[in-house]
Amino acid sequence: MGDxxxxxxxxxxxxxxxxxxxxxxxxxxxxxxxxxxxxxxxxAETLFGLRDPSAGEILLDGESVRIGSPADAIARGISLVPExxxxxxxxxxxxxxxxxxxxxxxxxxxxxxxxxxxxIEIFDKYKDQLDIRTPGWRQQVGNLSGGNQQKIxxxxxxxxxxxxxxxxxxTRGIDVGSKSEIHRLLRxxxxxxxxxIVISSEMPEVLHVADRIVAMYSGRIMRTFTSEEVTxxxxxxxxxxxxxxxxx
Amino acid sequence: xxxGALSEALKKGGIWGFIxxxxxxxxxxGQFLSLSNSxxxxxxxxLLLLKQSAPxxxxxxxxxxxxxxGNIDLxxxxxxxxxxxxxxxxxxxxxxxxxxxxxxxxSWTLALLVGTALGALNGLIVWKTGVDAFIVTLGSMxxxxxxxxxxxxxxxxxxxxxxxxxxxxAEVLGLATATWFLLAVTLVVWFIxxxxxxxxxxxxxxxxxxxxVNAGIRxxxxxxxxxxxxxxxxxxxxxxxxxxxxxxxxxxxxxxELWVITAVVLGGTKITGGAGSPIGTFGGVIAIQLLRKGLxxxxxxxxxxxxxxxxxxIAVLFIDRQLNVKGKQELRI
Numbered sequence: 201m202g203d204x205x206x207x208x209x210x211x212x213x214x215x216x217x218x219x220x221x222x223x224x225x226x227x228x229x230x231x232x233x234x235x236x237x238x239x240x241x242x243x244a245e246t247l248f249g250l251r252d253p254s255a256g257e258i259l260l261d262g263e264s265v266r267i268g269s270p271a272d273a274i275a276r277g278i279s280l281v282p283e284x285x286x287x288x289x290x291x292x293x294x295x296x297x298x299x300x301x302x303x304x305x306x307x308x309x310x311x312x313x314x315x316x317x318x319x320i321e322i323f324d325k326y327k328d329q330l331d332i333r334t335p336g337w338r339q340q341v342g343n344l345s346g347g348n349q350q351k352i353x354x355x356x357x358x359x360x361x362x363x364x365x366x367x368x369x370x371t372r373g374i375d376v377g378s379k380s381e382i383h384r385l386l387r388x389x390x391x392x393x394x395x396x397i398v399i400s401s402e403m404p405e406v407l408h409v410a411d412r413i414v415a416m417y418s419g420r421i422m423r424t425f426t427s428e429e430v431t432x433x434x435x436x437x438x439x440x441x442x443x444x445x446x447x448x
Numbered sequence: 449x450x451x452g453a454l455s456e457a458l459k460k461g462g463i464w465g466f467i468x469x470x471x472x473x474x475x476x477x478g479q480f481l482s483l484s485n486s487x488x489x490x491x492x493x494x495l496l497l498l499k500q501s502a503p504x505x506x507x508x509x510x511x512x513x514x515x516x517x518g519n520i521d522l523x524x525x526x527x528x529x530x531x532x533x534x535x536x537x538x539x540x541x542x543x544x545x546x547x548x549x550x551x552x553x554x555s556w557t558l559a560l561l562v563g564t565a566l567g568a569l570n571g572l573i574v575w576k577t578g579v580d581a582f583i584v585t586l587g588s589m590x591x592x593x594x595x596x597x598x599x600x601x602x603x604x605x606x607x608x609x610x611x612x613x614x615x616x617x618a619e620v621l622g623l624a625t626a627t628w629f630l631l632a633v634t635l636v637v638w639f640i641x642x643x644x645x646x647x648x649x650x651x652x653x654x655x656x657x658x659x660x661v662n663a664g665i666r667x668x669x670x671x672x673x674x675x676x677x678x679x680x681x682x683x684x685x686x687x688x689x690x691x692x693x694x695x696x697x698x699x700x701x702x703x704x705e706l707w708v709i710t711a712v713v714l715g716g717t718k719i720t721g722g723a724g725s726p727i728g729t730f731g732g733v734i735a736i737q738l739l740r741k742g743l744x745x746x747x748x749x750x751x752x753x754x755x756x757x758x759x760x761x762i763a764v765l766f767i768d769r770q771l772n773v774k775g776k777q778e779l780r781i
Contacts, residue, residue, distance in 0.1 A: 248662075250662075270661060270664045271666060273664075274664040275664075280662065287656070287658060288658050291651075291652045291655045291656045291659050291660065292655065293722050293723055294651065294652065294655065298648060298652075302648075302652060302659075302660075302663040303665075305648055305649070312644060313639075313644055314643060314645055356663070
């Protein structure tokens, strides 16, 4: 496993989450497990520059950074595959190619115009790599199946070559076949050296995909498990805050 | 599948079908009702129609960009009047006295700059305050119109420069100067919206602002650019029109915003943003002008024209809605 790509120290954001510290290495999949409303998505949004933290520090490759906007985050190599695919991930009225190249289209120019050839190359590359089933790049992304839509979003961020890839509920509303495909894909990405953060509310998913699992309850990290020590029982205990209440 | 194909064709080319219908109707009705001897589809009449479409049409191209972007600009009529005043008044300023006919260039530039600046101001306010564009430009519509009246009261501002009139009345290859400006603006806006990064991002922002933000697109600057462009085009429209007429009343340009929006919506641009095209808008502009001219041709008065256009606008949006409903099973909301 590689160096630490992203480290978070004592990160807080109002009532959303408090005192969050963790790190993720290159080549590692870090899972975030917890109930809905435990603050996991809010952490992802803070790392991606959609929220301002009220305290704490974010370090990328050991260097403290301030992330003021998604554009900032993208420039620093952080990508987020959001929870709500249709609401936040895709522009449904646009075609597959335009959706995939959206974050980097401003860098693909020939003269004053968009270099459409480069765009199609990128689309074809990730269409093959991720096995996206679509008749062609002209297809409106709204007409694709959930799994293929999610692959377009993932392809969009892979084409940006990020260091840290955050995926929030990557398989929500996706058929079983595409689910296991996406799981394999996430493992594969870690093997290629990406630092992957997977947020999920499905226990089999985090157990299957993640190397380490951060269990959250009500805006706090309860415990971080390695894949050896984690069991369904102690994971459930951690995310339901049983220990915390017993202590109090 | 046949109904699907039909509704698809209607959605894409509806405005052109409508124009053909109008041409047939007014040609036939004109035979019986018109007082003039010339046919409605007379070439001179059609060329004149194109020229008369220019003031609304040039602004409508800007409105297409702003509306695709998910905003709206109600202040274009007032910006148009301000630019006209700047154009005509600045030609008489003592500092430009020694310039001879070069004053035209100065005045044009000045008017266009003022229009662009006013548009950019709208954009800046929308961007930085986050207040809805409808409200911001409603305010600036009132404000800009107030400036117009402050300048010269109820009196018209006039200044005829014959070189300028000659230029505005010139015809190249049979088309009037104003027509050339309309065609050029349509072409340029089409290129911007379909071939450039700004156009692509404007569509994305209008369709799904959250996804656009998530893709790292800076929403504010794109909105501001579009507002600056529509301000520029409102001024361009004024500059082209008043070069010929040479006199501006403080009420000029009132209700322009509504005509422009009508044309843009008829041309198929979604009022919520994310869809539309300058070519469709061009069709919408022509359709409205045909209707105005055609109803005049068969002897209807102005008030009838407004009534008919109002009805048609609602009918078009109703048909569009029906075509866009995915099926009877859809949720009733």
